[in-house]
Amino acid sequence: MPSLNPPWPSGTRGVLANRMFTTARPSCARSTGFGGQVPYCLCLHVHRVALLIDAQLRLRRGSLPKLRSPLPCDRHRHHFDGDRGAWDRVGNNGAMLTRLRDRLVAEGEAALRAEPGLVRFTGDHEADRLLNDFSDHPHAFVFAALVDRRVKAERAWMVPLLIQQRLGSFEIRDLEPLSEQRWLSLMREPTPAHRMPETMAVVLHRATHRAVTQYAGDASRIWADEPSSATVVRRFLEFHGGGPKIATMAANILVRGFHIPLSDYRYIDISADVQVNRVMARLGFIDERSSPDVVVYAARDLNPDFPGIFDLALWDLGRTLCRPTNPRCSECRLNDFCAYANTHRPKA
Ligand code: SF4
Numbered sequence: 231m232p233s234l235n236p237p238w239p240s241g242t243r244g245v246l247a248n249r250m251f252t253t254a255r256p257s258c259a260r261s262t263g264f265g266g267q268v269p270y271c272l273c274l275h276v277h278r279v280a281l282l283i284d285a286q287l288r289l290r291r292g293s294l295p296k297l298r299s300p301l302p303c304d305r306h307r308h309h310f311d312g313d314r315g316a317w318d319r320v321g322n323n324g325a326m327l328t329r330l331r332d333r334l335v336a337e338g339e340a341a342l343r344a345e346p347g348l349v350r351f352t353g354d355h356e357a358d359r360l361l362n363d364f365s366d367h368p369h370a371f372v373f374a375a376l377v378d379r380r381v382k383a384e385r386a387w388m389v390p391l392l393i394q395q396r397l398g399s400f401e402i403r404d405l406e407p408l409s410e411q412r413w414l415s416l417m418r419e420p421t422p423a424h425r426m427p428e429t430m431a432v433v434l435h436r437a438t439h440r441a442v443t444q445y446a447g448d449a450s451r452i453w454a455d456e457p458s459s460a461t462v463v464r465r466f467l468e469f470h471g472g473g474p475k476i477a478t479m480a481a482n483i484l485v486r487g488f489h490i491p492l493s494d495y496r497y498i499d500i501s502a503d504v505q506v507n508r509v510m511a512r513l514g515f516i517d518e519r520s521s522p523d524v525v526v527y528a529a530r531d532l533n534p535d536f537p538g539i540f541d542l543a544l545w546d547l548g549r550t551l552c553r554p555t556n557p558r559c560s561e562c563r564l565n566d567f568c569a570y571a572n573t574h575r576p577k578a
Pocket of ligand 1: 564570571
């Protein structure tokens with residue numbers, strides 16, 4: 231039987247992982263503390279956690295070296311016997327994660343090379359045309375990005391069209407004189423344009439002011455003249471309400487959807503929202519309880535030149551197939567590489 235002690239690296243994390251692994255196994259093997267029976271689910275859980283720590287440690291070292299992976303104990307090995315191939319794939323997850331990363335990066339690069347077309351945000355053609363109108367209404371894209379939080383994305387990106395319909399214009403010269411109170415009534419009536427109309431009225435009022443004072447009313451100056459990715463992200467961060475998630479998402483859409491040239495893509499991080507976090511965890515890149523910061527740094531590890539390159543692919547999976555319960559793995563193009571799919575595969 232192979233060694234049960236993987237070669238954890240030194241350091242706090244290595245010690246932690248080693249202790250967890252070596253203290254968990256004897257309880258599994260000798261069945262102590264559970265009346266002579268260790269539930270199968272506990273054994274499986276211990277091994278899954280060990281696998282995820284293993285994957286994280288490899289990612290943090292940047293080279294994804296091949297390590298021996300923890301294996302199920304003798305007592306519970308038979309649970310995998312029906313699908314030994316699946317276990318082997320999980321057991322070799324260093325190589326699998328590398329292949330998965332390569333595939334996701336290749337998909338992202340193909341999207342960058344694709345012919346630009348209308349970028350779809352809402353499913354409403356008129357709303358999408360306004361958001362794509364960088365010649366006359368570049369602020370529509372900026373404003374929609376700033377209100378894309380605490381509500382479904384499709385609803386947030388509808389806000390510019392709703393304001394245009396309610397005000398009769400979305401020209402920056404017509405938006406500039408609006409008071410905060412007027413923004414609030416536009417966001418509220420006749421129906422709320424957002425789940426948080428009060429907060430977003432302030433965001434849009436200040437965004438209009440900033441677009442006028444900093445960019446002479448032309449928001450496309452945010453990304454004009456091939457700036458660096460750090461510059462574009464910073465400029466979105468400077469708007470009231472523009473946190474890192476929104477700023478990197480906006481920069482990512484500019485590059486990926488609108489093919490706006492930047493001098494580099496290094497500071498376009500993955501937007502660590504709930505969908506992306508869940509898919510990253512299930513694929514095996516991070517632990518399922520990881521903080522958004524861990525997600526961001528894992529993506530930086532995976533593709534330092536453009537960490538956000540697979541943001542859309544993972545977000546889209548999280549919204550469609552990879553739902554919180556009952557993910558539709560059989561329909562997923564990544565199921566051959568996915569740690570979750572391989573460990574949850576139904577037995578024949
Ligand atoms: S294979 Fe299943 S768990 Fe894995 S990413 Fe696809 S849908 Fe999610």
